[in-house]
Amino acid sequence: MANDIIIRFDNVTKFYDSQTKVLQDVSFELERGKFYTLLGPSGCGKTTILRIIAGFEKPTTGNVYINGKYVNDVPANDRQVNTVFQDYALFPHLNVFGNVAFGLRIKKVKESEIKFRVAEALKFVNLPGYENREITEMSGGQRQRVAIARAIINDPEVILLDEPLSALDLKLRTEMQYELRELQQRLGKTFIFVTHDQEEALAMSDEIFVLNEGIIQQSGTPVDIYDEPINRFVADFIGESNIVEGVMLEDYKVKFAGKVFDCVDGGMKNNEKIDVVIRPEDLQITSPEAGKIGVTVDTQLFRGVHYELSTYDKDGNEWLVHSLKKAEVGAQVGLDFDPEAIHIMRLNETEEEFDARIEAYTNEV
Amino acid sequence: MKFKSKSAFVPYILWIALFVIAPIGLILYYSMLDLNGEFTLVNYRNFFSSAYLTMTLTSFWYALIITFFTLIISYPTAYLLTKTKHKHLWLMLIIIPSWINLLLKTYAFIGIFGLYGPVNAIVEMFGFDPTQILFTDFSFVFVAVYIFIPFMIIPIFNALDKMNPSLIYAARDLGASPLTTFRRVIFPLTIEGVKSGIQVTFIPALSLFMITRLIAGNKVITLGTAIEQQFLVAQNWGMGSTIAVFLILIMFAIMRFTRTKKKGGRA
Numbered sequence A: 001m002a003n004d005i006i007i008r009f010d011n012v013t014k015f016y017d018s019q020t021k022v023l024q025d026v027s028f029e030l031e032r033g034k035f036y037t038l039l040g041p042s043g044c045g046k047t048t049i050l051r052i053i054a055g056f057e058k059p060t061t062g063n064v065y066i067n068g069k070y071v072n073d074v075p076a077n078d079r080q081v082n083t084v085f086q087d088y089a090l091f092p093h094l095n096v097f098g099n100v101a102f103g104l105r106i107k108k109v110k111e112s113e114i115k116f117r118v119a120e121a122l123k124f125v126n127l128p129g130y131e132n133r134e135i136t137e138m139s140g141g142q143r144q145r146v147a148i149a150r151a152i153i154n155d156p157e158v159i160l161l162d163e164p165l166s167a168l169d170l171k172l173r174t175e176m177q178y179e180l181r182e183l184q185q186r187l188g189k190t191f192i193f194v195t196h197d198q199e200e201a202l203a204m205s206d207e208i209f210v211l212n213e214g215i216i217q218q219s220g221t222p223v224d225i226y227d228e229p230i231n232r233f234v235a236d237f238i239g240e241s242n243i244v245e246g247v248m249l250e251d252y253k254v255k256f257a258g259k260v261f262d263c264v265d266g267g268m269k270n271n272e273k274i275d276v277v278i279r280p281e282d283l284q285i286t287s288p289e290a291g292k293i294g295v296t297v298d299t300q301l302f303r304g305v306h307y308e309l310s311t312y313d314k315d316g317n318e319w320l321v322h323s324l325k326k327a328e329v330g331a332q333v334g335l336d337f338d339p340e341a342i343h344i345m346r347l348n349e350t351e352e353e354f355d356a357r358i359e360a361y362t363n364e365v
Numbered sequence B: 001m002k003f004k005s006k007s008a009f010v011p012y013i014l015w016i017a018l019f020v021i022a023p024i025g026l027i028l029y030y031s032m033l034d035l036n037g038e039f040t041l042v043n044y045r046n047f048f049s050s051a052y053l054t055m056t057l058t059s060f061w062y063a064l065i066i067t068f069f070t071l072i073i074s075y076p077t078a079y080l081l082t083k084t085k086h087k088h089l090w091l092m093l094i095i096i097p098s099w100i101n102l103l104l105k106t107y108a109f110i111g112i113f114g115l116y117g118p119v120n121a122i123v124e125m126f127g128f129d130p131t132q133i134l135f136t137d138f139s140f141v142f143v144a145v146y147i148f149i150p151f152m153i154i155p156i157f158n159a160l161d162k163m164n165p166s167l168i169y170a171a172r173d174l175g176a177s178p179l180t181t182f183r184r185v186i187f188p189l190t191i192e193g194v195k196s197g198i199q200v201t202f203i204p205a206l207s208l209f210m211i212t213r214l215i216a217g218n219k220v221i222t223l224g225t226a227i228e229q230q231f232l233v234a235q236n237w238g239m240g241s242t243i244a245v246f247l248i249l250i251m252f253a254i255m256r257f258t259r260t261k262k263k264g265g266r267a
């Protein structure tokens, strides 16, 4: 397994000036051939991580390894890493052929081979025969694919993509999400994809790193992160959720919204204060008598597939509900949910503590 | 050029007619007159005599040297300027001297380069005899380069400043060393700025006249000097105009040569 690690960050920190820590003690290992996503709000340090991997920026402290080799001092042009930039950064003085061939020409590859490989790379990104187009004659989606072709033609170990889809309209964006994911699987390369769109991250990734203020909050598969967010930030960022304060009475017994519920979490101190997360789609509308929580419907929006209800319980907590059934605005309804729908988050728990606890109490069962 | 209405066209036509066509027409007319005001083509024949051709060539040669040195100083300067924190302030500081009257600057250099000037004072400090720096090729080229530098820096600075910095990262990312990045990306993308810089340096350098007298002591005769002398000293307006006609032709040729291309080049 160990030699399948392609990139390793060891306690990397980054300061641009002495006051602001852009990255704080970032450590991770990336396996070869997987699709990774860095997800986080604007300014959290996503691009900075990519720039450190690409070699445009040096960590202030900490070590970076690519393929087991220490690379802190290796310049960008000597790294087996290629980037698809947020604005594509295609060379405006070269046409499509010139752009895609750039890396090979630097390596002094024979012109006949360049021709062949460019044609192949363009075919790969569904732009066959576009060699002689000027960049200005290409659409946004096409430019992005040229940028990808320019990166993959060099056969790099790792491809970095910095919010490559953010400039596209919704339809093209969804289309490109499929294409990118499919491309990654065909190439079998390691992709590191940056986005601040949680749906994009959930849809495309093998593994997601959720970042905030230069700290990795949580990493894991999309399902892990969605189902077991470690804290309020992740729960909130990864999708709409209902987060209320509660108390863990004992293992598998939690009290919130004035009632005691069964749940599937444990491993905490008795009577510990915690946060409770319930996803809107895990809540069902029933009659007030049958429901576990009684609420009043405040507003209702039709979202195409479902209705999005905003409801309030008697303590004034808001509960978002995704319901297939329509409800009356102003009506009293009950909310029902399974014990599995209740996710418990300890306050200020680190990722290691979180993992250790999950492991401990799942082993008990 | 397209105008929305005919009336908007009128000032433009008037301007061009009065300040471009008319003067050129007058120059053409005078160039075909001899000293007695008779119609003749003798001025043109004289221009093709060896004296004038040599002068044209020297003129070209000096303009080339001046442009060359201006360029190799201005490009790196402009590049470093774009890298500084307060780049527009620094650019301003370089541009400001160009607002000072050319004649004043020239006189300043006479003082600086003169036998009793600061340069010779330093030379003396090192125990050498003071030498005459004025009235040499060196002083002429030096002062001309000094004068043209801001005009060269501005278009190159603008071109560099306009360039998307992630293009440089992209080149490095694709394996280009800093030098290759300059050769294959930075320079081709700023070539238009360089061309404009060459235009605003080379063409005026061809017709420099005042500093040829004041700094080069009339040892360097450029086309500009020759025109001045024909008009003011020899009072031969016909010959002066003929040289001016050729100067204009050369200017057009250079503008064509350094014409900005609209589209990116092919791979």
Ligand SMILES: Nc1ncnc2c1ncn2[C@@H]1O[C@H](COP(=O)(O)OP(=O)(O)OP(=O)(O)O)[C@@H](O)[C@H]1O
Residues within 6 Å of the ligand: A016, A017, A022, A040, A041, A042, A043, A044, A045, A046, A047, A048, A049, A196
């Ligand atoms: N060259 C720089 N000098 C100083 N500060 C910088 C520099 N580059 C980035 N920063 C700061 O570092 C922080 C992280 O920037 P980064 O570009 O990594 O954010 P990001 O997560 O990519 O954000 P976005 O989603 O908006 O692109 C920001 O606060 C930014 O202001």
Ligand SMILES: [Mg+2]
Residues within 6 Å of the ligand: A046, A047, A048, A162
């Ligand atoms: Mg960014």
